[in-house]
Amino acid sequence: MTSVTADHVKALRDAQDPAAHKAFVPLLILFVMSLGLILTWARIVAVWQTGSIHDPDDAMRLEQVRALLAGQNWFDMTVYRLDPPGGVFMHWSRVVDIPLAILIKAFGLVLPVEEAERLTRIVFPLLLQVALYAAIARLAKNLLGRDAIMPAIFMVLLSGIAFGQFQPGRIDHHAPQIVLLAFMLGGLVEAVKARRMLPGAIAGGLAALSLAISLENMPFIFMLWSLAGGLWLWQGRAMRFVMAGFALGLLIGLPLCFLATVGPARWLLSVPDAFSFGQLIAGMAGASVCLALAFLPERFDLLPVRLILALAGAAAALGLVALFGPGALREPFAGLDPLVRDVWLSNVHEAWSFLRLSRQEPETAAIFMLPLVLGLAGSLAAACVEKGPLRLQWMLVSATILIGVLMSLWLVRVLSSVGPIAPLGGVWAVMKLNTWLMQSGRRKAALWSFALLLPFASIPWALAIGSAETDTKKASENCHATAAFEAFKALPSGLILAPIDSGSHLLAFTSHSVLAAPYHRNNHGNVLALKAFLAPPDESRAIVMASGANYVAICPDFGETKILGERKPQSLSANLSAGDVPDWLVPIPAPHTPYRIFAVRP
Numbered sequence: 001m002t003s004v005t006a007d008h009v010k011a012l013r014d015a016q017d018p019a020a021h022k023a024f025v026p027l028l029i030l031f032v033m034s035l036g037l038i039l040t041w042a043r044i045v046a047v048w049q050t051g052s053i054h055d056p057d058d059a060m061r062l063e064q065v066r067a068l069l070a071g072q073n074w075f076d077m078t079v080y081r082l083d084p085p086g087g088v089f090m091h092w093s094r095v096v097d098i099p100l101a102i103l104i105k106a107f108g109l110v111l112p113v114e115e116a117e118r119l120t121r122i123v124f125p126l127l128l129q130v131a132l133y134a135a136i137a138r139l140a141k142n143l144l145g146r147d148a149i150m151p152a153i154f155m156v157l158l159s160g161i162a163f164g165q166f167q168p169g170r171i172d173h174h175a176p177q178i179v180l181l182a183f184m185l186g187g188l189v190e191a192v193k194a195r196r197m198l199p200g201a202i203a204g205g206l207a208a209l210s211l212a213i214s215l216e217n218m219p220f221i222f223m224l225w226s227l228a229g230g231l232w233l234w235q236g237r238a239m240r241f242v243m244a245g246f247a248l249g250l251l252i253g254l255p256l257c258f259l260a261t262v263g264p265a266r267w268l269l270s271v272p273d274a275f276s277f278g279q280l281i282a283g284m285a286g287a288s289v290c291l292a293l294a295f296l297p298e299r300f301d302l303l304p305v306r307l308i309l310a311l312a313g314a315a316a317a318l319g320l321v322a323l324f325g326p327g328a329l330r331e332p333f334a335g336l337d338p339l340v341r342d343v344w345l346s347n348v349h350e351a352w353s354f355l356r357l358s359r360q361e362p363e364t365a366a367i368f369m370l371p372l373v374l375g376l377a378g379s380l381a382a383a384c385v386e387k388g389p390l391r392l393q394w395m396l397v398s399a400t401i402l403i404g405v406l407m408s409l410w411l412v413r414v415l416s417s418v419g420p421i422a423p424l425g426g427v428w429a430v431m432k433l434n435t436w437l438m439q440s441g442r443r444k445a446a447l448w449s450f451a452l453l454l455p456f457a458s459i460p461w462a463l464a465i466g467s468a469e470t471d472t473k474k475a476s477e478n479c480h481a482t483a484a485f486e487a488f489k490a491l492p493s494g495l496i497l498a499p500i501d502s503g504s505h506l507l508a509f510t511s512h513s514v515l516a517a518p519y520h521r522n523n524h525g526n527v528l529a530l531k532a533f534l535a536p537p538d539e540s541r542a543i544v545m546a547s548g549a550n551y552v553a554i555c556p557d558f559g560e561t562k563i564l565g566e567r568k569p570q571s572l573s574a575n576l577s578a579g580d581v582p583d584w585l586v587p588i589p590a591p592h593t594p595y596r597i598f599a600v601r602p
Helices: 006-016 018-039 041-050 056-069 097-107 113-144 146-158 174-194 197-213 218-261 277-294 303-324 338-343 354-360 362-385 388-408 412-418 423-439 443-456 458-465 471-480 482-489 500-509 523-534 537-547 559-567 572-577
Strands: 495-497 551-554 585-588 596-600
Touching: 018 041, 018 113, 018 146, 041 113, 056 097, 056 113, 056 500, 097 113, 113 146, 113 174, 113 388, 113 423, 146 423, 146 443, 146 458, 174 197, 174 218, 174 388, 174 412, 197 218, 197 277, 218 277, 218 303, 218 388, 277 303, 338 523, 338 559, 354 362, 354 412, 362 388, 362 412, 362 423, 362 443, 362 458, 388 412, 388 423, 423 443, 443 458, 471 482, 471 500, 482 500, 495 523, 495 537, 500 523, 523 537, 523 559, 523 572, 537 572, 551 572, 559 572, 572 596
Parallel strands: 495 551
Antiparallel strands: 551 596, 585 596
């Protein structure tokens, strides 16, 4: 008698109703998206009704898309209204601008431009949410089977994506990078499972696209690439398709992305904070070495030989970068002025280390880190318990989460990159427990076992621990509110000396130019603004006059303004916050705004 396993039952069920099976994942994603819309409805309304911009990067992205639509050169990433007249060449690319520009143009066929922009800022993160859910569904299916898709997708919702990088209004590059990371990991997992090059090649191509957007995924790309090479080192020809596929994708994708995003005038320039010649050399050289090693003659397929050749190839690739693109090897903020680093960068919340976050906001640190640590534990357990290719797949997942946790010790923002991936370890653990309970006849306990997934996501921890909104954060939101910039619109266009953190919003909401904005490449303008605000009023006048600023503006509630006042109690910033205005500044009536605005007397 032939035994009927659970897999046979699933296959029979799918064969009986294939249409229902194909529709299941899209319908599930639609349902979860609907829940997310309900939870973030207030935010959607705020974006639609007032044009609210939560983050400076979203404001700057909108400004760059507007410039592209107005005819600015594709390769010209200069923000000309930032520290004019030369402007600032940004470290971003046009990749994310493409879908935003298309959406604005499409919605603009039936809506005014302002409403088309607002609708784009609502729709774009929702589309990215759909893509992320699809990527996690694919991962869950390959790792755990179809029954894991539903809990995995719900865990993505509970990870808080709709309140973080994917919230309505966000149009920056962080969410696209998270989606690309999930698909990259899924491609390598599928390559190991199916023993084919194509999924790995697609993952390599996505890695090239990710680098063209920004370098924030570089640690994950390097780790995934290293693991693909490590599998080949460990198992030889049996795993060469994983390494070869990823290398082939890079070899094709890197030059295409380079030519599509880097202008000819910058082809030989190597920089540490954006995709440039140095990163291209490293990727192309490394990919060429990996592709060659993957097809070594069988007689050389010995572990010592593989190890020696791999080390020699890595050294050769590194040597090429050091020789022809040494700028790519520097620290991204190497050229940042010490004053800007001390006053601005060290106080950017996303740039904090996890250790600093845990000291200053322990509840927030726990909400972010606990689900990741538990998910990492579950993934490592899966890598230990499972056998064969499945063990290797879980090793890839575990390494991705581990890199995220380790990188967060340096930069807490990285936690959001692996937040949707980490719960997969919890899904594995709970499904193992569920199977055991079902086999033991404890059906009711098996049903309730899915409640054990809650600790593997951030929202349940947030509800349990609670995280009070700090006064500083509330004040910053007031200074970034749409209404706060209405007073500036009534003024003749000019150059504004204002806090660094208000620069992007001033560009997005007004026609003025600004000296300072929260970007490390704006060294000159940011240094000038800080020196002007830190100097005593008499000394500050010469700095302001030399800058050509027409207006000076401060928001006393900004953390940045308070820091300046605390450091130099007799500074221009402290005096203006206290209402002590020097005679070379003329107060401008500005009701309904937390800003204090002054015209510079000629």
